[in-house]
Amino acid sequence: MSPDPVHYHQPFDSLHRDFFGLDTHYHLADGRIARRHYLDSAASTLALGCARHVADELLDHYANTHSDLHFSARIANHAYDWAHGQVLKFVRADAERYSAFFAGSGCTATLNRLARGLATRRPERDVVLVSLLEHHANDLPHRKHAGQVIHIPLVGAAPALGAVDLTALERLLEQYRDRVNYVAVSAASNVTGIVNPVHDIAALAHAHNAWVVVDASQYLAHAPLAISDTGAQERELDALVFSGHKLYAPGSPGVAVARRALFEDSEPDEVGGGMVDDVSLTGYQITARFPDREEAGTPNILGAVQLGAVLNVLQRLGMAQVHTAEQQRLRGLLAELAALPGVRIYGDPDLDRTPRLGTVAFNLDGWEHGLVAAVLNDYFNVAVRNGCFCAHPYVRELLKPELWALDLDPDDAMAIQRWQGMVRASLGLYTMDEDIEALLAGLRDLLARPDHYRALYQADADGNFHHRTFHAPATTLFDPDALLERALARLNVTADML
Template sequence: MTIIQQNNKKILRFYGLEAARFNKGGCIYLDSAATTLMMVNAKEAADRFLEYYSNVHTNAHNKAKISGICLEWAYQKVTEFLKCSETHEALFMGSGATAAINGFAQLMRFNFPSRRMVVISSMEHHSNDLPHRQNFSEAVFVPLSSKGKSAGGIDLDFLNNILEENQGRVAYVAVTGLSNVTGVRTPLQQICEIAHRHDTVVLVDGAQMVSRTRVDLTALGVDAFAFSGHKLYAPGSPGVLAIKKNLLEQLSPIYVGGGIVDDVTTSNYILSSKLRERHQPGTPNIYGAILLAYAMHSLIEYGMDYIEEHEQNLCDYARKLLTQIPEVTCYGCIDNSAGTNSGCITFNILDLPHELVGRILNDHYGIAVRNGCFCAHPYVRSLLQEELWELDADPENPDDINRIDSFKGMVRASFGVYTSKQDIDALAKAISIIVQNKTNFLNNYISSSIPLTSSVSEFNPLKLLSTGNSQYEI
């Protein structure tokens, strides 16, 4: 039995699975980079909490006291999971990493107005790119360390030079921990050392990293770390910003309201003496925080080292199988050694638009993948540039332009703790069949406007939510 099989069986036993305990819904779910499926035992734990649910910010009655204790436990579980209990505070912000990153950008702009430059890697999701451009007058992009179909990584020499030349002007450096496009890992410790040497801080988009690898913010030296609970097996939970206490102490809040003050008069207000509370106005998403914290508790109990090994092995195995299939191009493999990518694999099939491949995998093989540019247009464009240049097209011909547009993207298969080696085998087998029958598939899918399945248009949300029966097969 392989390590993948052993780990997967251990995971299934730990969660009491039947993979249905993750609500896989009958399909082979390879879209975990977009959102992970619900960890059902975490939902059950959060549902048990609802018996005691109340708003916090008072000790006048028992429900409020219990809710406050549980919410405090959730905050502590986040920093325990990220191994930064002594160094960082956790803030719950909005519905995902996007809100947390926007909040950080606004905090830094508001509190450090003389620092008008941000430095951003060229692999970023739009959520770790556009907020910085919107809030700062100058954004510098760090080039990739490799080019073409293997593009990925960060040019550390460029990073060092740009920070040295602009020391005192840079508000922060924004990088991903793990690319949502290719799974390329970022050398966070080296980046933090370079940034700190030049008097600036580092914000990490950890949305892909947090569910796939063991994270130790203290050891890495990361100043701020944003992630989404919905990508950590807890859909409906909040976004999180874990930020160094000594940095947060320097920041006046940008969002104000109830719960952040000790006193208010018509002429003044006094912020809370508690550091975290100054930046958490209003009623928090208490249920979502409990849901996320229990998911983290379960992952800690199981062991993130095992999960990291499981996901790494799946990624290496998928890359090995797909690169052996003729007419399939895989992206972002910086070198041929194992361990350089994790969590996902992106690919295209020669002469087949990426959207069509995704639809065929869904319609004919029950495999859920994602296609497009994954909200990372600059990075995807750099990966595809050579291929798009090679397309034989007349720039004056609208049909040729539309044909090129259909190839501006790729297909991504991404993994979770519930993904098995058998899921990867099914994907590779399906892709092999598609390659062998390209002409038939192209003839069967006449236009991009055809529905995924004939029954999708009849799907009734209210019937599903009211009765649990949608009369719809995934």
């Protein structure tokens, strides 16, 4: 049996298909050529075609920002400002009090920036509270820059852990009263998709004069999220970050939407062109203008505009509608997975008690995560991710009962790599019923023919599984050199001419 099909209406249906890479085919281990089923959106999403079109059109006018003189510079400035405006609108941030700025190639850059900036702003508050379900990007920067990071526990028990334990958070805020600078949490986990009540967390943090930094990288493509859910200032998030490449705009920068007051009157972390009013040989005057002061150097104009276009489209489509459709698909997937013998789904499976977005991490009893992921890829063309997903403390906590039961030798790194991890399937706006069906079909076949599949693979020292006879190195799938040769040949340029 397959999950109930999800029916879309126009314009949802047209947009759902307007993505690059939905018709990508690969040769499989059994000799078939099949369409790829991309279930790795939590790592990076595919590109929305209409948004990419805007960026491509901008190429005809491409010029640097930071000048309004010639036509093209004027266009670049306008388009780049427009992108900032789309970000603020998308999370309903008050443009008078909040600023959006771009940095790096994902939210790792903006989180590092925030961690450094907030530590400098209130050095007397040396403690940062970080949830246990964080991606390393929302943990390590705080460890590096704060005096002390304390991890907030989650509700429930492994493997059915839930969201951040608000009672424990309140206790920590009390215990470290006057020392907590901010609380850093994800809006949704990149491992389980479990959603944290970020506005409740903000209210608790603010009651203790602590700020709240929210990593919304795994949230914004799936559901509506505003700086304040009710409009009340005490429930406002002080800073929110995300990665554009997880929001249908690969190649776009990392984003921060932050209260201006957090950055005003302090030296920006990075200095250079575009963020100063004047420079003499002995000094420089940093501009008061946002976001310029936070964006030293030439920005990623094309990426930001592409992301702005995605956000514009998603606003028109309505994130509530996106969420509803995805929840239907997610419920179907969870039910089908739970019905397979020996499948363990991580995180509290009760969606009403513990909401989640379109990401599911699981294991099959007695199967290494690496072997399951390899078979799904090689025989079913299902692209999933496996391992610890840069959230090692959380994954280890979810796996604790199993790892204890295995009684692994702590010095046997290979055994630990083999068993410490999960398989993750994650959805996007373009996910189709047949992608989910391909995943389920693969798992069913794997469970039906365990010896057959196991005999086809061998593990390496890192716990990764390799097919004994089928090899598909990247250059046979996509070769930049060969593509370039063909492009040059179209220009009648051959290698010997260069």
